[in-house]
Amino acid sequence: xxxxxxxxxxxxxxxxxxxxxxxxxxxxxxxxxxxxxxxxxxxxxxxxxxxxxxxxxxxxxxxxxxxxxxxxxxxxxxxxxxxxxxxxxxxxxxxxxxxxxxxxxxxxxxxxxxxxxxxxxxxxxxxxxxxxxxxxxxxxxxxxxxxxxxxxxxxxxxxxxxxxxxxxxxxxxxxxxxxxxxxxxxxxxxxxxxxxxxxxxxxxxxxxxxxxxxxxxxxxxxxxxxxxxxxxxxxxxxxxxxxxxxxxxxxxxxxxxxxxxxxxxxxxxxxxxxxxxxxxxxxxxxxxxxxxxxxxxxxxxxxxxxxxxxxxxxxxxxxxxxxxxxxxxxxxxxxxxxxxxxxxxxxxxxxxxxxxxxxxxxxxxxxxxxxxxxxxxxxxxxxxxxxxxxxxxxx
Amino acid sequence: xxxxxxxxxxxxxxxxxxxxxxxxxxxxxxxxxxxxxxxxxxxxxxxxxxxxxxxxxxxxxxxxxxxxxxxxxxxxxxxxxxxxxxxxxxxxxxxxxxxxxxxxxxxxxxxxxxxxxxxxxxxxxxxxxxxxxxxxxxxxxxxxxxxxxxxxxxxxxxxxxxxxxxxxxxxxxxxxxxxxxxxxxxxxxxxxxxxxxxxxxxxxxxxxxxxxxxxxxxxxxxxxxxxxxxxxxxxxxxxxxxxxxxxxxxxxxxxxxxxxxxxxxxxxxxxxxxxxxxxxxxxxxxxxxxxxxxxxxxxxxxxxxxxxxxxxxxxxxxxxxxxxxxxxxxxxxxxxxxxxxxxxxxxxxxxxxxxxxxxxxxxxxxxxxxxxxxx
Numbered sequence: 163x164x165x166x167x168x169x170x171x172x173x174x175x176x177x178x179x180x181x182x183x184x185x186x187x188x189x190x191x192x193x194x195x196x197x198x199x200x201x202x203x204x205x206x207x208x209x210x211x212x213x214x215x216x217x218x219x220x221x222x223x224x225x226x227x228x229x230x231x232x233x234x235x236x237x238x239x240x241x242x243x244x245x246x247x248x249x250x251x252x253x254x255x256x257x258x259x260x261x262x263x264x265x266x267x268x269x270x271x272x273x274x275x276x277x278x279x280x281x282x283x284x285x286x287x288x289x290x291x292x293x294x295x296x297x298x299x300x301x302x303x304x305x306x307x308x309x310x311x312x313x314x315x316x317x318x319x320x321x322x323x324x325x326x327x328x329x330x331x332x333x334x335x336x337x338x339x340x341x342x343x344x345x346x347x348x349x350x351x352x353x354x355x356x357x358x359x360x361x362x363x364x365x366x367x368x369x370x371x372x373x374x375x376x377x378x379x380x381x382x383x384x385x386x387x388x389x390x391x392x393x394x395x396x397x398x399x400x401x402x403x404x405x406x407x408x409x410x411x412x413x414x415x416x417x418x419x420x421x422x423x424x425x426x427x428x429x430x431x432x433x434x435x436x437x438x439x440x441x442x443x444x445x446x447x448x449x450x451x452x453x454x455x456x457x458x459x460x461x462x463x464x465x466x467x468x469x470x471x472x473x474x475x476x477x478x479x480x481x482x483x484x485x486x487x488x489x490x491x492x493x494x495x496x497x498x499x500x501x502x503x504x505x506x507x508x509x510x511x512x513x514x515x516x517x518x519x520x521x522x523x524x525x526x527x528x529x530x531x532x533x534x535x536x537x538x539x540x541x542x543x544x545x546x547x548x549x550x551x552x553x554x555x556x557x
Numbered sequence: 558x559x560x561x562x563x564x565x566x567x568x569x570x571x572x573x574x575x576x577x578x579x580x581x582x583x584x585x586x587x588x589x590x591x592x593x594x595x596x597x598x599x600x601x602x603x604x605x606x607x608x609x610x611x612x613x614x615x616x617x618x619x620x621x622x623x624x625x626x627x628x629x630x631x632x633x634x635x636x637x638x639x640x641x642x643x644x645x646x647x648x649x650x651x652x653x654x655x656x657x658x659x660x661x662x663x664x665x666x667x668x669x670x671x672x673x674x675x676x677x678x679x680x681x682x683x684x685x686x687x688x689x690x691x692x693x694x695x696x697x698x699x700x701x702x703x704x705x706x707x708x709x710x711x712x713x714x715x716x717x718x719x720x721x722x723x724x725x726x727x728x729x730x731x732x733x734x735x736x737x738x739x740x741x742x743x744x745x746x747x748x749x750x751x752x753x754x755x756x757x758x759x760x761x762x763x764x765x766x767x768x769x770x771x772x773x774x775x776x777x778x779x780x781x782x783x784x785x786x787x788x789x790x791x792x793x794x795x796x797x798x799x800x801x802x803x804x805x806x807x808x809x810x811x812x813x814x815x816x817x818x819x820x821x822x823x824x825x826x827x828x829x830x831x832x833x834x835x836x837x838x839x840x841x842x843x844x845x846x847x848x849x850x851x852x853x854x855x856x857x858x859x860x861x862x863x864x865x866x867x868x869x870x871x872x873x874x875x876x877x878x879x880x881x882x883x884x885x886x887x888x889x890x891x892x893x894x895x896x897x898x899x900x901x902x903x904x905x906x907x908x909x910x911x912x913x914x915x916x917x918x919x920x921x922x923x924x925x926x927x928x929x930x931x932x
Binding site for chain 2: 163164165166167171233234237441442445446448449450452453454455456457459460462463474477480481544547548550551554555557
């Protein structure tokens with residue numbers, strides 16, 4: 163047992179750090195440091211920079227252009243990325259649909275879709291939830307009826323993050339209603355968002371941001387060639403994707419960097435950071451984050467010897483999101499009165515006036531409100547508990 | 558980064574696991590606990606023969622060079638079996654002080670008998686009003702014609718009544734809470750002026766109140782240089798904290814499996830308790846807390862094995878977790894067993910009592926959180 167890095171791993175760490183300090187778009191990092199809200203183009207450029215370095219497919223196998231990194235290398239990469247305050251990788255293409263396509267897609271689909279996902283040329287969104295199908299995803303009602311070489315799709319998807327910026331969507335639709343289990347008869351499909359009959363309507367979230375959308379399908383015609391895997395077997399592909407999603411959601415590396423920011427405020431003598439109550443909460447959070455980090459390391463290590471992430475990924479999801487929310491709460495508490503101004507516009511890229519509040523203190527409550535979503539999305543934390551209960555209780 | 562065990566480590570774990578699951582049933586454990594000193598001497602001899610007593614000592618000291626990883630593996634299994642033999646008291650605490658001793662003559666005289674099981678020792682460090690502050694020592698050792706005279710009271714000395722040797726901390730200079738001026742002496746239990754009142758503790762193990770009334774010892778009984786013992790004492794307590802934390806993780810694992818088992822078989826309202834979602838989610842929280850605690854145990858053991866500069870901080874984090882998540886888990890295990898959880902008959906209550914004891918040993922959660930923050 164050891165947690166130290168080998169010489170090779172240390173060299174890799176230097177290489178990754180060097181990349182973020184030189185090759186990665188430095189203007190994006192500068193914007194991140196100033197707390198400016200990122201645009202689609204920033205994310206695209208950030209991911210393309212990774213692609214140029216052949217680092218976009220962090221978890222992908224080498225044969226599809228992935229890194230083929232060891233668990234330790236991935237850990238180092240994510241930590242360096244968070245340390246540099248580089249933009250997160252938007253998961254829908256690279257972390258979600260990509261792995262489904264290279265695992266279950268046919269050769270033609272792999273050739274057609276994977277290169278553009280890897281290079282972030284094509285931007286994806288996820289069509290899972292529906293107005294009547296949240297935690298109970300299998301009750302989804304979007305219909306895809308076969309007509310020759312096409313499916314005709316009707317229905318509504320909701321909570322579709324970044325749909326307004328997406329070129330393509332992967333989604334689940336019911337292709338067969340005459341089934342004994344609701345999980346059967348669901349198919350996994352891909353659709354061009356420019357297809358006639360698709361309408362995207364924004365949903366304004368609690369922090370005032372049009373981050374998510376409703377997506378309406380009105381007789382949208384999709385070629386059968388856009389279905390991944392077998393008809394009616396989409397549920398099992400979707401589940402595999404969700405396991406990946408959960409592990410990514412934990413984002414322990416970024417929580418570590420944010421926690422370090424809180425500790426710095428204590429060290430700098432910030433008044434609200436230097437109360438006994440705050441210091442106690444901070445220490446408790448730090449210990450829980452250490453426990454989470456080592457749980458993630460254990461999961462990475464077991465995945466690297468060929469074991470699939472199982473219920474541990476649900477633990478990571480629950481604890482990871484709880485940590486993010488705890489840290490957000492502490493940032494809001496530290497901001498004190500300056501958590502209150504609702505002045506989101508001063509974080510726009512074009513804003514050149516004088517900001518209210520120090521740093522991004524006036525963003526702290528917005529972030530706190532926004533990140534209540536974390537324990538709800540990706541399968542609510544209660545659903546994760548149901549998943550663990552199955553594994554733990556064997557019922 | 559590697560969480561796998563070496564072949565030797567896997568063999569060690571297997572042999573302790575075999576012993577605990579086959580030879581150390583709960584019924585037998587209760588019998589051992591009821592014996593005069595709260596353990597079975599024949600088990601101690603078997604530990605010696607299996608090499609477990611010599612595990613954490615260097616080859617030069619006649620040991621097997623076991624690292625904190627080996628101690629962790631052994632203690633986790635001991636936790637699962639609720640082993641009552643005084644491994645922590647005699648081997649980790651007293652043995653841990655002796656192995657760090659700069660007094661080679663003393664080491665050579667004592668360690669062989671401790672490693673072969675023919676003698677036992679105890680570590681008398683705690684005092685009634687000191688809380689968990691290791692430097693808060695009122696017991697005094699005054700210089701007297703080539704030797705010292707020790708006077709003072711030590712409380713809840715683990716294995717204090719059965720020990721042949723007592724390692725006792727005493728102040729040779731300085732004020733009550735000074736870090737300097739603390740000395741550590743190794744004295745035979747039979748020395749004049751030393752009295753012991755042995756008793757069982759709530760977890761079924763044994764301890765003693767030990768009084769020193771003008772006990773004469775020579776300078777040859779000093780474990781380290783006069784006045785300079787505090788760093789050694791702290792290092793020993795860190796080792797012991799890690800050891801009982803590993804034991805606690807073994808206990809938490811057992812409490813979880815017992816609880817899941819019980820709720821699957823116990824029927825009320827015509828269905829097994831495990832079918833209720835409210836209870837399922839509580840068991841999931843227990844499982845999650847166990848996994849998170851296990852992660853901190855691995856972190857702390859690995860850092861201790863690597864002599865990392867933040868090892869003590871990692872141990873404080875771990876022990877804090879045992880005192881918070883562990884306490885909650887124990888209470889939940891009892892609650893989910895209903896009335897059966899508060900009977901003496903089920904082992905669940907005994908796991909719970911040992912887990913509760915461990916929270917107190919070497920500093921509870923509040924104390925550990927303060928240590929974590931200070932470092």
